Amino acid sequence: MYKPSYGYFIIMLIMIFGVTACGSTDINNYKSEKTVSVKDQSTGNYRGEKVEKAQNIASADPESLQDDDFEVSYRSHKIDKNTDIKELIHKWGYSEGFEANNRGYNSGNGTYRRWSLSYPNYEEPEIRFVVLSKIELEGEELVDGESYLVAVSLENPKFKTKRGLKIGDTLGKVLQLYGKPSIVTNGSLLYSKNGLHLRIQWDTETEKVNNIFIEYNMEKSVKQQRSADYVEEGAQPDPDLEPYTIQREQSFTTTLNGWGEVKFISTLKDEDTDDLIQAKFFLEANDEKHVENKILYEFPEFYGNNGKMIDRIKAVSFKDLNQDGRTDIVIIADYITGVNAHGIETLPVAGIYFQKKDNTYTTQPELDKSINQTGHNRTLQNVIQYVNKQRINVQ
Template sequence: MVTIAKKNVTESGQSLVNDNYNEKRGKDMYRQGYGYLIIMLVMILALTACSSSSIHDFNSGETATTKVKQEDTGYYPDKKLDKAKNVVSADPKLLQDDDFEVSYRSHKIDKNTDIKELIRKWGYGEGYDNFNRGYVSGNGTYRRWSLSYPKYEDPEIDFVVLSKIELEGEELVDGESYLVAVSLENPKFKTKRGLKIGDTLSKVLQLYGQPSIVKNGNVIYSKDGQHLSINWDTKTEKVNNIFIEYNMEKSVKQQRSGDYVEEDAQPDPDLEPYTIQREQSFTTPLNGWGEVKFISTLKDEDMNDLIQAKFFLEVNSDKNVENKILYEFPEFYGNNGKMIDRIKAVSFKDLNQDGRTDIVIIADYITGVNAHGIETLPVAGIYFQRKDNTYTTLPKLDKNINQTGHNQTLQNVIQYVSKQRINVQ
């Protein structure tokens, strides 16, 4: 919604009358005053005409702005947009492979860039050894590291590389290597469409249109496994990093395959692809389970997929490391094609008076992005406990809760559900 502050144009005419005329010059003064009055009337009419024209022009601008908003696809629901009228390009070009290319030192960088060739040309960059040879993460099989130019302390550009670790004599060296991603760190480098660090979020939207994915502080444009991730500062509303991923999924899969994972081990939400949301994870007693840990998680942002919510019950004991996860909850209603921004609230309460503990969850999901950041709306879902102590959902009830707007707070949800007749076996 574009908010326009209309100008209030007011003109006030003021008549100055002098009642103390000199009788000897009365007629002359009268004629002179009459002449001034005529001049003032002409000026007022001219000002009124100009003001009317200004109002007309301004209203025409408002109409044009409204038209842009109406022709939009609902990407900015009920939020202020940028002060500029055309926040999103009316017809941004579809992404092409060369949109993921950048140029550095007259060398084209893309998904097929040969890392060894870059090193032969430019070396490892100043400070490579002092920064632990660019080490980011690794295991006994693979090493993820950064190749930064011209120096590591204040780089212009940073290449993320995955290398297979090989033994050369008695020394471990980087074997087969490939480019995972590139990070633009200096405003003198631009994307193919002309975006650079320091540009506004409005410009991002004008150049690229609607993003494929919106994450916390990032808009992402994707094509065939390549991702252009643009991070902005939420305070200044300016781009502060441009990150282009070429082979991220491949690198994550390879590096993870090199980690030691016990075949029969159940997944731990501390590991990818889930990240624990600790502020909405609790130790609580549950019927049939005793005191357990209720764990709220979101799919890891690095997976470049819709961020979805997942919930688990864990053993409430650090000593019992086997079968750490006791229970994985069914699919959360809010995941239904939505990108979850955060888990907002959790409540444990017997909602249908059957003596068992039900769980209410409210999350915020992303509806779009405007020139000032991401936009969210709440979505609620309920897990009802069965007689066998497992949990189930009632999708029709969840749908009604959200469609009627009883999803803003835990109290909204609980009051609405308390009026329904719910029987869970």
């Protein structure tokens, strides 16, 4: 399961400097207009935009997180990592809509089921509890056995966190109350301490908080549930499984030398792992012999990772760059440089995979470094034109 990596600590430093800059510029000195990078949802691109003085952001130096910052109160009952879910059910029942919503089912297998308990009902919930239960046989009926609270989601603005944050508050207020996040993604800030995680999600158009999600036992639940999943011996699973998620808009069926027709799969590490979100690429079988997903090849480390938090895979191109008759692959991603009161800030990063004589792929780190340092990394055409001028020999 998750183990802090060197890259994780690097990105922590990047976030500290990035958000510290936000703290001093966007919070302490937010008296002048500033052009920031904001994502246009219609195009997926980032646009420069003048942002007026944010009246609701004051100079702040929030206290460091404590365990009780992850506690919430509902119906005068304290909710924390030790909450007994069966005690809550005994007090409040299952609420209206439980059976109609397939008993709150989210996912499961023959050993565990992950489900949600919503109050006061499932149609207009104020709060939602995510639970993992071991499935047990009681007579001839399957029932929830040992259960524990995985996470809680605040769904209504009348409920606040310990520091007073609620749905509808601005991103600026999040930074004012909590300061530097542990991890930043587009639309989400994560604050962590001692295995507890406060995930604050905001609408990238309105720049207001639309969900507050507190994780108490997420890592434990993911490990238990996945360890019980049936995986055929010797099978190589689809990278949708732990810990990567397919980026389908940048995954393609293509024909490569020595491989024939294959699926090129772009993935990002699942942000629920609470690790550094990085890119990984695979070749997957695309024939009738492999009805199920079969990983044929895992590409080397992407240059764009290199201690960076990847926001998205931006572009992929298949082209013979060094005229050796083999198919090379150009990839451009956006990585996160920081966060301000209006969202995340990103920059592009490019990397190239050159196909070798044995049909596997390799990288040229010095060339990748040069592409990015000279700014020839913004479009596929930029990269290709720059590389065409270089002498590249790949064995």
